[in-house]
Amino acid sequence: MVFLKFFERRQLVIQIFLCNFEAQNTIMLNNTQLLKEYDVVIIGAGATGAGTARDCAMRGLRTLLVERFDFTAGATGRNHGLLHSGARYAVTDRESATECIEENMILRRIARHCVEPTGGLFVTLPEDDLGYQSTFIDACRAAGIDARAIDPAEALRMEPSVNPAITGAVTVPDGAVDPFRLTTANVVDAKLHGADVLTYHCVEELIKEGDRVRGVRLRRQGSQELFDIRSRLVINAGGIWGHGIAAMAGININMFPAKGALLIFGHRVNNVVINRCRKPADADILVPGDTISLIGTTSSRVPYDAVDRMDVTQEEVDILLREGMKIAPALAYTRILRAYSGVRPLIASDDDPSGRSISRGIVCFDHAARDSVEGMITISGGKLMTYRLMAEQAADMACRKLGVEAACRTAELPLPGSEEEPKPEKKRFRKSHIIELSTNQLAAKGRHGTLSGDIDFSRDSDDALVCECERVTAAETDYAINRLEVNNLVNLRRRTRLGMGTCQGSICACRASAMLARSFGNDVALADLASFINERWKGMRPVGWGQTLVEANFSAWIYQGVCGLAPGKTDTSAL
Amino acid sequence: MEYQVQNISRDNFEQCIKCTVCTVYCPLLSVNPDYPGPKQAGPDGERYRLKNPAFYDSALKYCLNCKRCEVACPSGVRIGDIIQRARIRYDRSPVKLRDRMLANTDFMGTVAGALAPVTNFMLRRRIVKQGLQAVLGIDSHRTFPAYSATTFAQQFKSLADAQKGYPRQAVYFHGCYVNYNYPALGLDLVRVLNAAGIGVRLIKGERCCGVAKIANRLTDSARADARHNIKAMQAALGADADAPVLFTGSSCAFTMRDEYPHLLEVDNSAVRSNMMLASAWLAREVERGAVKLVFKPEYTRRVTYHTSCHIQKLGWAIYSIRLLKLIPGITFVPVESQCCGIAGTYGFKKENYATSQAIGAELFDKLRRIAPDVVACDCETCKWQIEMSTGIKVENPISILAEALDFEATAAANR
Numbered sequence: 003m004v005f006l007k008f009f010e011r012r013q014l015v016i017q018i019f020l021c022n023f024e025a026q027n028t029i030m031l032n033n034t035q036l037l038k039e040y041d042v043v044i045i046g047a048g049a050t051g052a053g054t055a056r057d058c059a060m061r062g063l064r065t066l067l068v069e070r071f072d073f074t075a076g077a078t079g080r081n082h083g084l085l086h087s088g089a090r091y092a093v094t095d096r097e098s099a100t101e102c103i104e105e106n107m108i109l110r111r112i113a114r115h116c117v118e119p120t121g122g123l124f125v126t127l128p129e130d131d132l133g134y135q136s137t138f139i140d141a142c143r144a145a146g147i148d149a150r151a152i153d154p155a156e157a158l159r160m161e162p163s164v165n166p167a168i169t170g171a172v173t174v175p176d177g178a179v180d181p182f183r184l185t186t187a188n189v190v191d192a193k194l195h196g197a198d199v200l201t202y203h204c205v206e207e208l209i210k211e212g213d214r215v216r217g218v219r220l221r222r223q224g225s226q227e228l229f230d231i232r233s234r235l236v237i238n239a240g241g242i243w244g245h246g247i248a249a250m251a252g253i254n255i256n257m258f259p260a261k262g263a264l265l266i267f268g269h270r271v272n273n274v275v276i277n278r279c280r281k282p283a284d285a286d287i288l289v290p291g292d293t294i295s296l297i298g299t300t301s302s303r304v305p306y307d308a309v310d311r312m313d314v315t316q317e318e319v320d321i322l323l324r325e326g327m328k329i330a331p332a333l334a335y336t337r338i339l340r341a342y343s344g345v346r347p348l349i350a351s352d353d354d355p356s357g358r359s360i361s362r363g364i365v366c367f368d369h370a371a372r373d374s375v376e377g378m379i380t381i382s383g384g385k386l387m388t389y390r391l392m393a394e395q396a397a398d399m400a401c402r403k404l405g406v407e408a409a410c411r412t413a414e415l416p417l418p419g420s421e422e423e424p425k426p427e428k429k430r431f432r433k434s435h436i437i438e439l440s441t442n443q444l445a446a447k448g449r450h451g452t453l454s455g456d457i458d459f460s461r462d463s464d465d466a467l468v469c470e471c472e473r474v475t476a477a478e479t480d481y482a483i484n485r486l487e488v489n490n491l492v493n494l495r496r497r498t499r500l501g502m503g504t505c506q507g508s509i510c511a512c513r514a515s516a517m518l519a520r521s522f523g524n525d526v527a528l529a530d531l532a533s534f535i536n537e538r539w540k541g542m543r544p545v546g547w548g549q550t551l552v553e554a555n556f557s558a559w560i561y562q563g564v565c566g567l568a569p570g571k572t573d574t575s576a577l
Numbered sequence: 578m579e580y581q582v583q584n585i586s587r588d589n590f591e592q593c594i595k596c597t598v599c600t601v602y603c604p605l606l607s608v609n610p611d612y613p614g615p616k617q618a619g620p621d622g623e624r625y626r627l628k629n630p631a632f633y634d635s636a637l638k639y640c641l642n643c644k645r646c647e648v649a650c651p652s653g654v655r656i657g658d659i660i661q662r663a664r665i666r667y668d669r670s671p672v673k674l675r676d677r678m679l680a681n682t683d684f685m686g687t688v689a690g691a692l693a694p695v696t697n698f699m700l701r702r703r704i705v706k707q708g709l710q711a712v713l714g715i716d717s718h719r720t721f722p723a724y725s726a727t728t729f730a731q732q733f734k735s736l737a738d739a740q741k742g743y744p745r746q747a748v749y750f751h752g753c754y755v756n757y758n759y760p761a762l763g764l765d766l767v768r769v770l771n772a773a774g775i776g777v778r779l780i781k782g783e784r785c786c787g788v789a790k791i792a793n794r795l796t797d798s799a800r801a802d803a804r805h806n807i808k809a810m811q812a813a814l815g816a817d818a819d820a821p822v823l824f825t826g827s828s829c830a831f832t833m834r835d836e837y838p839h840l841l842e843v844d845n846s847a848v849r850s851n852m853m854l855a856s857a858w859l860a861r862e863v864e865r866g867a868v869k870l871v872f873k874p875e876y877t878r879r880v881t882y883h884t885s886c887h888i889q890k891l892g893w894a895i896y897s898i899r900l901l902k903l904i905p906g907i908t909f910v911p912v913e914s915q916c917c918g919i920a921g922t923y924g925f926k927k928e929n930y931a932t933s934q935a936i937g938a939e940l941f942d943k944l945r946r947i948a949p950d951v952v953a954c955d956c957e958t959c960k961w962q963i964e965m966s967t968g969i970k971v972e973n974p975i976s977i978l979a980e981a982l983d984f985e986a987t988a989a990a991n992r
Contacts, residue, residue, distance in 0.1 A: 268584075268591045270627045293624045323580055334580040337591040441613075441625065441634045470621055471595065504624070505595035548584045549652070553594045 036198055036231065040066045042400055043218050043233040045205055045247055048078035049181060049386055051239035052188035053393030053412070058237075059195035060415070061401060061408035066231060067192060068220065069201045072493050074185045076241040078386060079496060080344025082264065082298050083291040084275065085109065085117055085177030086387045089124060089149055090282055092141035098363055099145035101388050106175060108390060108413045109184075114420040115451025116183040120290055122176020122275035123157055124149075125168040127328055130280045135170045138279055142174065149174050161274040163330045176275040178291050181386055182496045183449060186486060187417035190453075194418065201487055208236065208250045208378075215251055215377035235400055238380040241347040242309050248380055253373045255380060258348040259309050263318040264298030265326070265545065268337040268504055271295040276329050285325035288333075292448075292499065293472065297326035297333060304345065314341040314544040337549050339506060340541030349383045364388060366395045368403070379403075419451030440465055445473035449498060450481075457481045468517070469510035471503020479517055489522070491515060491534040506538040508557040512565060532567045588655035588662070588839070593620035599646035599656055604916035605639060608935040612639045615646035618663075619656035626663060633667035639932070640664070641920035642792055643886035644831075658839045665796050665840070672794055675713040679922040680793040682785045686724065686757030693726040716930040722758040722961060729760035733779060736767060743776030748813045748822045749855075750806075752829040753785050754957040762825055765979035766855055770823075772984045773859070773868045774991040780806065780813045786829040789922050791840055803843040806833065810848050822848060823855040825973055827955040828921065830854050831887035854888070854955055856974040857896030863903060870903060870978075871986035877906040880977065881949040883940070883963060884914035885956030894955075897974045901953055904981045910947050915940045919962035934966065941966045953977055 042058050044051050047069035055067040069075070088102030109117050126132050135151065142149035150173050157171035158164055164171075189199055200220070207219040209230055217232035240247045245257040270290045278286035289296045300318045319341055327334040349365045365383035369375040381396040394410045401408055416422070439447065442465055447454040457477050459465060464477035482488050482497040491507075491514055494500050500514055501507035511534050519527035535557065542554050561567045584591050599615040600606060606614045613622065618637050625632035637660055646656040678685060689696040699705050700721045710717040729751050740746075747770060755763040767777050784806055787799035814820055824830035834852050837843040862868040880901055884894040894914065902909055918936030923929050944952060944967050952971045954960055960971040972980075 269586070269624045273628075290628075293628050327580055335583060335585040337584040337586070338581070441622070441632050444632060445625065467617075470617060471624070473621075473625065504591070504593065504620075509595050509597070547581065549592055549594060552652075556594050556596060 034198060034200065036066070036200075037064060038232060039217075040064045040198075040231065040233040041404055041406075042066070042235045042237055043068060043231060044237045044239055045218070046070075046076070046238070046240040046244065047073045047185070047189065047199070047201065048076050048239065048241050049074070049185045049188070049389035050078075050241070050381055050384070050392045050396075051237075052185045052192065053389045054237055054239055054381065054396045055192035055197045055199070056188045056195065057393045057397035057410060057412050058400060059192045059197035060411055061397060061406065063397075063400065063404070063406065065192065065197035066233065067189070067197060067199045068203050068205060068218065068231075069199075070204045070243075071223070072201055072489075072496060073189055073487070074182050074496055076243065077344045077347060078181045078185055078241075078389075080264075080342055081181065081262070081386055082287060082289050082296055083178055083181055084287060084289045084387075085119075085179040086385070087122060087147050087174040087176045088145055088387075089122070089138070089142050089147050089172075089174040089176070090277060090287070092145050092147060092149075093138055094281065095363070096141070096145055098385075098388075099141070099147065101364070101391055102385075103145060103147045103175070105388050105391055106177070109179060109387075110177070112390075112413065112416045112420060113179070113184055113187065114416070115448070116180045116187060116417070116420070118178040118290075119175070120177050120274050121160075122174045122277060123161060123164065124172040124174060124277045124279035125154075125157060125164055125329060126170035126279045127165065128167055128169055130169075130278065132170050134281075135172060135279055139172060142172075147174060161272055161276060163272045163332050164276055165329055165331055170279065172279060174277075176277070178275065178289055179386070180292065183419075184386075184389075184417075186497060187419050187451075189487070190418045199487065202489060205247060205250070208247075210251065213375055215375060234377065234404055236378045237396055237400060238378065239382075239396070241382070242345045244347065244380055244382050245306065248369075251369065251375050251378055253369055253375055253378075253380075255367070255382070256349065257306065257382075259304050259306055260346040260348055261302050261304045261312060261343050262299035262346060263314045263322065263341060263343040264296050265319065265322050265341050266339045267295045267297070267333065268339050269293065269295070271330055271332050271336055278329055283325075285322045286329065288326060288330050293503065294339065297322050309345045312343045312345065313540075314343050316544065318343070319544050338545040339504065339550065340538075341544040342541050347382050364392050364395060366392070366399060368399055370403075419453040421452050423452060442467065442473045442475045446475065446478045449478075456485070468513045469498070469500040469503065471505055471510075472499040472501075474498045474500045474510070476517070479514055483517065483521060488518075490530045491518065492537065494518070495534075501534070501538065505553060506542060506557065507534060508553065508560055511535060511538075512561070528567075532561075535561050535567070588659045589653050590620040590623045590655075590659055592652040593650075593654045594652055595621075596651065598649045598651060599654075602645045602649035604643060604645060604918070604936045605641055605932065609639055609932050612636055615656045615660070619646070619659040620654055622663065623659050626667060630667050633663060635668070635670075637664050638668065639929075641886070641916065641923055641936075643916050643920060644890040645886055645916065648889055655839060661791065661840055665791075665794055668794060673714070675715060675926070676793040676922070677795065678713070679715075679925055680789040680795050682753035682757070682789055686728075686753055689724045690726065690728060690757050693724045697723045710927055714927040715925050716927045718930055718965075719925050720961075720965065722754070722957075724757055725760050727760070729756045729763040730779060730783070732760050732764065733767070736777075737779075740771075740776035740778065743771065743774055745775045746817050746820050747775050747777055748780060748810065748820060748851075749777050750780055750783060750786070750810070750822060750824050750829060750833070752824065752826040755825060756783075759957070762973050762976055765973075765976045766823070766825055768984060769859070769975060769979050769982060772982065772987040772991065773862070773870070774988075775868075778813050780809045782809055786832045787836070787841065788828045788832040791832070791836060792921055792923065796841060800841045800843060803833075803837050803841050807837070807843060807845050807848060814848065814851065820851065821853050821858050822851045823853060823858055825855050825955070825975055826957055827854060827885045827888040827891065827893075828958070831891055834891070854891070854893050854897070856900050856955060856978075857893040859975075859978070860896040860900035860903070864899070869987065869990040871983045871990055872904055872906065872981045873983045875906075876904065876981040877908075878950045878977070878981075879908045879910065879948075880951055880953055881910045881912045881944065881947050882974075883912065883917065883944075883952050883954040883959055883971070885954060885959045886916050886920070888955050889914055897953065897955055900974055900978065904978065906981060910949060912940070912943050912947060917959045917962045917966075919958045921958050924958075924962060933962070937962060937966055944969055951977065
């Protein structure tokens with residue numbers, strides 16, 4: 003045994019040596035040193051792509067993650083942020099339910115700083131059939147989900163915002179997960195394991211040699227120049243856009259673009275996830291996410307060519323409010339910050355017009371077997387909850403195809419930021435060396451977990467707030483700009499929550515823009531600022547009444563009036 | 578079904594559009610950078626506290642509860658209430674003995690008043706002051722107002738019977754200061770009202786309005802007092818449901834009108850519209866011709882009016898000023914409305930003394946430059962602060978009125 007271990011270690015040393023040797027064969031690009039050839043190129047930096055990059059890199063594959071815009075720019079950043087217990091699928095889709103509860107338990111362990119274990123309720127309204135409850139509980143238990151019926155009065159004590167008229171309630175281990183943090187942590191870990199990452203690079207073509215995909219032809223956003231990256235394998239993790247990537251290889255994947263709209267409320271209405279105990283339908287989940295609450299979703303099929311310009315319609319807002327206030331009456335009068343929508347990358351299997359009964363199951367295609375195109379894998383379907391399992395399946399397939407034997411460890415090893423913290427030393431003196439974190443530092447810790455230790459709060463000015471609603475300090479902004487692949491305000495928002503609060507960027511955008519200008523220059527920062535403000539307005543417009551409208555006017559007054567930005571002349575296409 | 582017709586949230590915190598005007602008007606922020614400011618401490622902080630009470634910032638204890646942020650807010654957010662409510666709800670540290678003593682004005686007044694000559698002598702000794710600072714944390718610069726050997730309520734007894742003879746009636750909430758420290762002000766009001774043909778009734782078993790208890794987080798006790806006061810007030814009004822309930826302290830009036838329903842959740846709707854500051858009420862009575870005042874021809878004074886924070890919040894300073902301007906011998910010099918820094922018991926605390934004086938510094942400077950004979954002010958704690966810090970005499974407008982009034986002529990005019 004000892005000898006065997008020694009042997010393994012030698013192999014590792016050889017591998018490292020080889021890597022080093024090959025590392026000389028590199029090209030430099032925007033301060034990123036790229037290899038000319040990788041084992042895998044992963045297209046798309048949503049949760050699945052980032053997770054796959056992490057998994058591949060941890061297994062020792064030379065990995066490149068390519069993203070057209072920013073991390074989480076697609077469906078990953080446009081969902082509920084619900085840490086599903088799987089209960090929602092228990093009755094209709096046992097397989098997904100089981101996957102969910104298993105991943106749920108794994109994420110609580112490996113992604114502590116991205117997860118909030120709020121618990122969840124499935125409530126029965128007077129208009130719903132209480133008989134469904136027992137079917138539901140049985141299905142949950144069969145899937146391994148700890149579902150328990152409780153007295154409605156007890157449910158009201160647990161979560162006072164719930165409709166007092168409920169006739170039944172079941173507790174399930176739901177929670178909230180922050181998809182931005184989760185994806186960023188996966189990217190950070192992939193990089194720590196040697197992966198390279200390119201954001202704002204578009205795949206223009208797949209390089210093919212006969213029936214074999216041999217790499218990608220990339221173009222940096224805003225530039226015309228093309229360059230090639232060769233790889234032994236390409237993994238398509240492009241979500242709904244994976245359809246188009248597959249098409250470049252002449253492969254048809256029958257995607258089913260199902261749009262889902264959501265509303266963000268100004269503060270936490272609830273502290274426990276509230277679901278409606280019925281067959282999945284519109285607006286039946288209310289999730290507390292960080293400082294806000296989210297109601298969603300709707301589901302409607304959209305044409306494939308419309309997925310790049312999703313707007314929330316008035317009908318969708320009406321449905322969300324009308325149904326949402328049935329489970330939590332306070333939604334009828336709570337300020338709505340914005341509306342947004344995402345497109346589920348489901349793989350169509352029948353002619354279901356709503357898209358709801360399509361399996362949320364994982365689809366992992368080896369196109370060699372399916373379409374006789376070697377060197378390409380597509381990973382799709384699934385959901386945010388099962389991103390890690392999807393990554394595992396894709397990486398398993400990649401290893402098989404590349405002849406690499408390495409086990410998946412992503413379920414055991416915590417993500418950067420979620421490591422166990424050493425227990426605080428026993429206090430020898432009472433009070434004397436308790437270091438109290440400021441509330442701003444506490445907020446940063448909530449967002450970055452143990453990595454918040456890397457944020458430098460040494461200067462007095464570091465604790466100054468850039469974003470006041472979400473308590474993002476100058477120090478955290480600097481940290482994100484320097485360490486978390488930030489090119490613009492939207493990136494910064496996704497890494498820190500800057501601009502996600504009540505004022506939707508009115509106060510913080512110009513401050514953060516000034517900080518970005520130090521790295522990117524005034525002209526770039528100014529154009530970016532204008533497009534950020536437009537992007538904020540896009541989400542406010544469908545709910546533009548009451549204080550949200552006042553807020554938008556205030557914002558316009560600041561940016562048009564005080565800052566002198568011209569309206570309607572900026573390009574938002576890169577968002 | 579109607580929905581989203583309006584956005585309602587507790588204390589309107591979601592009405593906040595983050596314009597930050599409140600932060601500009603916060604008297605504390607410019608002298609204490611450790612304080613997060615009203616927007617941060619109030620509506621911004623509330624979102625985080627709703628997420629997790631661990632986000633309660635202990636720096637909220639520095640809030641003066643002056644409510645100038647609420648006056649400044651264009652969106653009607655009850656910022657001060659949000660902050661006070663957060664302190665009450667999330668600050669779990671034990672209330673200090675000193676804070677209990679400062680807040681229990683009834684208890685302290687009764688004890689100190691019983692031994693008035695001794696207490697007054699002792700409280701003025703340097704060694705006692707230093708002892709209070711070392712042991713309790715009451716700043717040694719402060720001098721407690723002298724206690725009266727007999728309370729106002731006791732002194733009023735001899736006048737009570739005569740009150741029924743007047744054609745009109747008013748209920749008077751004298752408050753702790755008039756009762757235990759300065760009965761002269763209460764007596765001035767009774768004389769003025771009597772001359773105007775108005776009889777005065779007190780509230781049976783009146784207790785402290787609770788302003789100090791709220792500021793020191795003794796809310797349960799304050800709530801019990803509040804319930805009692807409202808009930809007793811209704812009893813005192815009796816059949817005269819439209820009679821005014823008058824105050825000579827702006828903080829008492831403000832607390833009972835606004836803090837009872839907002840912070841203590843005590844329903845005062847039955848009497849809320851009756852409550853009025855005595856000076857403000859009198860000014861309006863004179864203006865509508867219901868009361869006539871005749872002044873001594875020889876009375877002349879140079880007077881300025883200091884707007885206490887709570888009268889600023891009530892919006893009644895204008896009436897007090899109009900009352901003063903009725904007095905022909907008064908040369909009125911206006912001064913900008915600014916916080917004097919005392920904020921009730923706040924300035925008495927050792928840790929707040931420097932802050933308290935820094936807040937008031939600009940006002941003191943302006944008052945010294947105006948150099949009036951007397952500063953008129955509807956708040957007693959402002960009076961102590963300004964007198965201590967500038968040496969200029971401060972009087973309630975009612976006392977100034979009493980000094981200027983020709984009582985006999987007034988009584989004749991109102992007969």
